[in-house]
Amino acid sequence: MTLETDLLLDRRRLKRRLVFWRVLSVLIVVAAVLAGLRSAGLEPGEAHIARVSVTGLITEDRKLTEAINDLATDTSVRAVIVSIDSPGGSVAGGESLHDAIARVAKAKPLVAVMRGTAASAGYMVAVPADRIFAREATLTGSIGVLLETPEFSGLLDKLGIGTERVRSGPLKDEPSLIRPLSPEGKQVLQGLVNDMYDQFVGMVAAGRHMDADKVRSLADGRPYTGRQALSLGLVDAIGGEREARAWLASAKGISTDLPVEDVSTEGFARSALSGALAPMFQEIWKTLVSQSVSLDGAWAVWQRSGH
Structure with missing residues (x-):
């Protein structure tokens, strides 16, 4: 046989060994998973x-x-x-x-x-x-609802920083980080909080089979x-x-x-x-790696391209 023929045959044998070890490794992992599930x-x-x-x-x-x-x-x-x-x-x-x-x-x-x-x-x-x-x-x-936002207008005044606003409606920028909450804005936000609070009270009343008024007496936060x-x-x-x-x-x-x-x-x-299966997988990994010196295909089973 020529040298090229020998190399080709060796390559084919290597590929068969690689396939064998890939399949064996997958079977080992599947068996380990099933064993772990049974033991747990x-x-x-x-x-x-x-x-x-x-x-x-x-x-x-x-x-x-x-x-x-x-x-x-x-x-x-x-x-x-x-x-x-x-x-x-x-x-x-x-x-x-x-x-x-x-x-x-x-x-x-x-x-x-x-x-x-x-x-x-x-x-x-x-x-x-x-x-x-x-x-x-x-x-x-x-039991309750909280809605809060910081407001930095006092700090901005001290720093001499002014702001301008362009809005589509009077409540579009409520609450704002750069100006105090207006009475109208506070009323709107309080309505949102109250509605969410009522929903919370309703959940507790239904789940605990309690009167809603009884829940409210306990739900002050x-x-x-x-x-x-x-x-x-x-x-x-x-x-x-x-x-x-x-x-x-x-x-x-x-x-x-x-x-x-x-x-x-x-x-x-x-x-x-x-x-719970981590130790089992670690042992499998150690076993495969320990054979990588004598079994060329075992290491190749787990090798990732680019690693």
């Missing part, structure tokens, strides 16, 4: 309890809202735990989560578990729950501890997720043996790598 009790389609975490500042979150909506029709979800640790956020963001949670609560058992803080919009998302649990020291309540909120009827019991699961078992017949799966808006691969 999270096989696709297996009955479980879904945990929705609402943390930090609440804003409009389309992905989370859609993920919550999907729980209502997911036959593998037997119940839902909404875990809250939030000081609140935008009214619209709280409303979207509230409405999604309310839809799920109509379809299957749903409990809310308040952690350190579940105030304002953080309380709003809890009220559709069948039962609300809070720690004695949880800060909750703070102040926060309550979990223990205070319990005495006022804003929460149902003192406790955390353990107590919530016990209640689901006794009141709704939801087995305490069911695994709990966190609802995620991330892709599966990212969630798996950042969760």
Whole structure:
């Protein structure tokens, strides 16, 4: 054989080895994923309890809202735990989560578990729950709406900076950063706040089965501890997720043996790598890399062009 023929045959053998190792690596990863899901009790389609975490500042979150909506029709979800640790956020963001949670609560058992803080919009998302649990020291309540804006006209005057305005209507620039709020502007903004406040009160009254006037007497913006909120009827019991699961078992017949799966808006691969399956994937990676000296194709399986 000529040298070129030998090189061609070697290249073909190398390609076959590359294909073999690519296929083997994919099979290893798939097997690892399935094994991880089984060990975590999270096989696709297996009955479980879904945990929705609402943390930090609440804003409009389309992905989370859609993920919550999907729980209502997911036959593998037997119940839902909404875990809250939030000081609140935008009214619209709280409303979207509230409405999604309310839809799920109509379809299957749903409990809310308040952690350190579940105030304002953080309380709003809890009220559709069948039962609300809070720690004695949880800060909750703070039912109300706030709208504020800074105003720098005094500073601009001191600096000798003037401003001009051209507007289509007398209220178009209300509120403004560069001039005080006019009486008419303040009246309009107060009307907006009052309307959103009435919506908030209505959500609490409906979710807690309370008279709207009773809610208004509690909704002056102040926060309550979990223990205070319990005495006022804003929460149902003192406790955390353990107590919530016990209640689901006794009141709704939801087995305490069911695994709990966190609802995620991330892709599966990212969630798996950042969760319980991370050590498993790391071991697979180490195994493949350790063979790269003697098995040319193993390293090439994971190599990315441009890296």
